[in-house]
Amino acid sequence: MVPSSPWPGDAKVAVMLTFDFDAESGWLSRDPAHRDRPGVLSQGRYGATVGVPRLLDLLAAERVPATFFIPGWVAEQHPEQCRLIRDAGHEIGHHGYLHERAKPEDPEGERRAFELGMKALDAGLGVTPAGYRSPGWDLTPITLECVRAHGMIYSSNLMDDVFPYVHRGTSVVELPVQWALDDAPFFLMHPTFLNRPLQSPETVFGIWRDEFLGMYEWGGLFNLTCHPQLIGQPSRLLCLRRLIRFIKEHDRVWWATGREVAEHWRARTA
Numbered sequence: 001m002v003p004s005s006p007w008p009g010d011a012k013v014a015v016m017l018t019f020d021f022d023a024e025s026g027w028l029s030r031d032p033a034h035r036d037r038p039g040v041l042s043q044g045r046y047g048a049t050v051g052v053p054r055l056l057d058l059l060a061a062e063r064v065p066a067t068f069f070i071p072g073w074v075a076e077q078h079p080e081q082c083r084l085i086r087d088a089g090h091e092i093g094h095h096g097y098l099h100e101r102a103k104p105e106d107p108e109g110e111r112r113a114f115e116l117g118m119k120a121l122d123a124g125l126g127v128t129p130a131g132y133r134s135p136g137w138d139l140t141p142i143t144l145e146c147v148r149a150h151g152m153i154y155s156s157n158l159m160d161d162v163f164p165y166v167h168r169g170t171s172v173v174e175l176p177v178q179w180a181l182d183d184a185p186f187f188l189m190h191p192t193f194l195n196r197p198l199q200s201p202e203t204v205f206g207i208w209r210d211e212f213l214g215m216y217e218w219g220g221l222f223n224l225t226c227h228p229q230l231i232g233q234p235s236r237l238l239c240l241r242r243l244i245r246f247i248k249e250h251d252r253v254w255w256a257t258g259r260e261v262a263e264h265w266r267a268r269t270a
């Protein structure tokens with residue numbers, strides 16, 4: 001039995017806009033040799049130089065909250081952009097240190113990266129993140145233990161529901177994600193290292209619009225994941241703005257950050 005409305009104010013749906021601010025770290029973690037490929041790195045750097053400021057302008061103009069997941073290394077390399085995000089009032093969550101992909105065979109490496117990421121967000125931004133989004137949404141058997149050990153209240157990585165849920169035996173709330181609500185499968189491309197067809201923003205708008213309509217009927221969590229280096233291109237920012245305005249045409253929508261959704265879910269299931 002699906003609850004009638006699990007959301008505050010009897011909202012029909014909760015909408016989270018999330019942005020994984022990977023900058024160059026996403027490319028460096030794919031292949032350390034990218035360090036010597038300025039062209040490849042420039043795709044990531046665009047997220048910092050153009051994507052973030054343009055995105056912040058859009059979010060401010062539309063008056064909607066967002067959650068940015070930032071690797072510690074990015075907080076160190078692009079402190080100015082990270083401060084802009086923080087000072088605009090958006091939530092900042094944990095996204096690893098150098099965007100390390102989870103390796104179940106290296107728990108110590110994972111613990112170390114987790115720690116470094118926490119330290120960098122604290123040192124550079126004075127931020128103690130409430131939530132964790134793993135690079136690439138990959139988890140290992142110890143990831144949730146790290147989340148809990150660092151006092152965080154949520155993870156936003158798994159795909160097994162359309163409503164949040166509390167991980168068994170913990171108070172960690174999962175804020176589910178899915179590939180169709182991620183801009184990367186449609187827009188992340190490199191002709192040599194990640195050769196796949198780019199999609200038109202028109203196509204992607206249609207997918208996101210229809211997914212919103214479905215979620216609106218179901219009353220779940222519409223959790224969109226974008227990347228400043230991808231969504232920050234001109235036509236794609238128009239696509240995002242169009243989506244935000246389309247959602248605004250609907251009543252009873254709760255726009256929230258990850259922290260707000262997790263706190264709400266914890267309180268109602270306590």
Ligand SMILES: [Zn+2]
Pocket residue numbers: 020021022026095099134135136
């Ligand atoms: Zn990422």
